[in-house]
Amino acid sequence: MTLRELVESQHFCRSLSPGQCDGLAASAQERHYAPGDYLLSQHAPADTFYLVLEGQVEVKLALPGQGIVTLETVGPDEAVGWSWFQPPYRCQFDARAVTAVHALAFDAERLRALMERDPVVGYAVLKTLVGTLSERVQSCRLQVLDVYAPPGGAP
Numbered sequence: 001m002t003l004r005e006l007v008e009s010q011h012f013c014r015s016l017s018p019g020q021c022d023g024l025a026a027s028a029q030e031r032h033y034a035p036g037d038y039l040l041s042q043h044a045p046a047d048t049f050y051l052v053l054e055g056q057v058e059v060k061l062a063l064p065g066q067g068i069v070t071l072e073t074v075g076p077d078e079a080v081g082w083s084w085f086q087p088p089y090r091c092q093f094d095a096r097a098v099t100a101v102h103a104l105a106f107d108a109e110r111l112r113a114l115m116e117r118d119p120v121v122g123y124a125v126l127k128t129l130v131g132t133l134s135e136r137v138q139s140c141r142l143q144v145l146d147v148y149a150p151p152g153g154a155p
Helices: 005-006 017-025 108-117 119-149
Strands: 028-033 038-040 048-054 057-063 069-073 094-097 100-107
Touching: 005 017, 005 028, 005 100, 017 108, 017 119, 038 048, 048 108, 057 108, 100 108, 108 119
Parallel strands: none
Antiparallel strands: 028 100, 038 094, 048 100, 057 069, 057 094
């Protein structure tokens, strides 16, 4: 399968024209990660956006006094990384391959430029990002509830 076909097969691209998928494919490359490899590291520059094609990726957060907390595990046709979109472009979470991972990696600078030039592509990518952000906020909320819940579930 060509890079364009891989991009075109992703959920957020289904409403895009072939030419718009070509634009996205121009900012993408395939990457493979072994179990335990990090796709993203908290506080590192956020210069890449990922779409998981195969495998599982844990999204983790280092909490002072709590250690590393897994917020969620994402899989095929799901996005990883959103910090590339908003300055200061620093990763807010870690993302670690749980299994072997095959992903599309989008160059953030090129993707931001494409989104500015083509609002239809920009809107499609933003819909994916908003969904990702919503999931992350919900996961964080559940983690906070769990961390601060009284022992034994007592009120």
